[in-house]
Amino acid sequence: MRMTGRRRGKRRCQQMTKERIGFIGVGLMGHGMAKNIVEKGWPLTVMGHRNREPVEDLKSRGAQEAHTPKELAEQSDIVILCVTGSPQVQAVMQGPDGLAAAGKELLVIDCSTSEPSVTTRLAEELAPQGITLIDAPLGRTPADAAAGTLDVMVGGAPEMVKRARPVLEAFSSRIIETGPTGTGHTxxxxxxxxxxxxxxxxxxxxxxxxxxxxxxxxxxxxxxxxxxxxxxxxxxxxxxxxxxxxxxxxxxxxxxxxxxxxxxxxxxxxxxxxxxxxxxxxxxxxxxxxxxxxxxxxxxxxxxxxxxxx
Structure with missing residues (x-):
């Protein structure tokens, strides 16, 4: 649906007070999550994969598109990952076009179902580069993602969880803090x-x-x-x-x-x-x-x- 001038103006005012969100993994769960984020006024940049339909839908709602994780990181303050598992998370983070290659401070929220030992090791490796990794895997179904009623199990330092919470609330109805980074994935x-x-x-x-x-x-x-x-x-x-x-x-x-x-x-x-x-x-x-x-x-x-x- 095309936004009216009044709606665009309201969206811009909302976005001025919110951090910029990057989102990688707009599949069955991620599309609904990202839709809630952009529709609730967060500036959103997404990176697509093979299926163009969810990307085009999100762009029609006001999202921007990046073509590499590095490019997405350059346009974001917080990056949410909703990919298959630990190998995909590591691939997105590392390499010449990875998130870390942007060389800037980031809060990365891993909503994938990843291996806890890999999550904790990766968090330790990224910290000296100014990147904070917290884990926030999901409970419930794609229908709940679209409705904004997911369960989130979040592990990380309290101040980082506090920073992430308003974004997580955009697509969830329950947020359960589990302890340090890695405990969410456990x-x-x-x-x-x-x-x-x-x-x-x-x-x-x-x-x-x-x-x-x-x-x-x-x-x-x-x-x-x-x-x-x-x-x-x-x-x-x-x-x-x-x-x-x-x-x-x-x-x-x-x-x-x-x-x-x-x-x-x-x-x-x-x-x-x-x-x-x-x-x-x-x-x-x-x-x-x-x-x-x-x-x-x-x-x-x-x-x-x-x-x-x-």
Missing amino acids: MKLLNNFLSMGYAALYSEALALGAKAGLTSQVFDNVVRGGRMDCGFYQTFFRYVIERDRNAHKFTIRNGFKDMSYLSAFANAVGLANPVGAAVRNSFALAVGTGHGDDYVPMLSDIIAKTNGIE
Whole structure:
């Protein structure tokens, strides 16, 4: 939608009092987050990837576009990252066109699901260059990102979290401070362990019930509204019962990546995690059979098919 002169003037007045925000990773989650940032008056610069549609949408709402992380850093005071994981975060930060190459002070907020040990190491490496890295991974779904109702788990020095909070509030309804940098990503892995664990449990329980002649509708009638009901259950079963493919748009490949990070984290602290290994195996099976780009609730179909159930 084209902005009127009055709206543009109001937007400029708002932006004069706000820090400049850069955003890298305007995918399923990032697009909704960035939309809320620019629509709530923050000066926004985005960097696109292969999909041009979200970039063009954000530009139509008043955002600017940069073509390299360095260029984006030069136009920003705070940079938000919402990419796949630690390798992508490091690639954006480092190299001749990376954020650090701009040679300026920055607050970088990593909203990706990254490996905690990499986050803490990277924060230490960037500090002498004037770059502060804090971690602020997300809970909930792309629909919540668009609605501005995400959960954020934020780790960092208190003064940096205080500085970041107004920006985080643009796309979230709950912000939970977890401690120093790295603790946000640790909590996110634990949170995703629970959700991916639920997905694996639901999928096997449905397959086992089907073998015994119980339909998914009967299963849902028993669980829904009871003590085992929860928000994740409801989005998962919106696909199972209603076949809504967009009910929970989080890929199986990303679930497998997160469970692999959890395994590495458990090994690093010397913890045996047999349940985590079992959950990871369920997702490894799905990825290995070519279903990595399917969404997590579709794991129920994959486990059923593996067992000869339609």
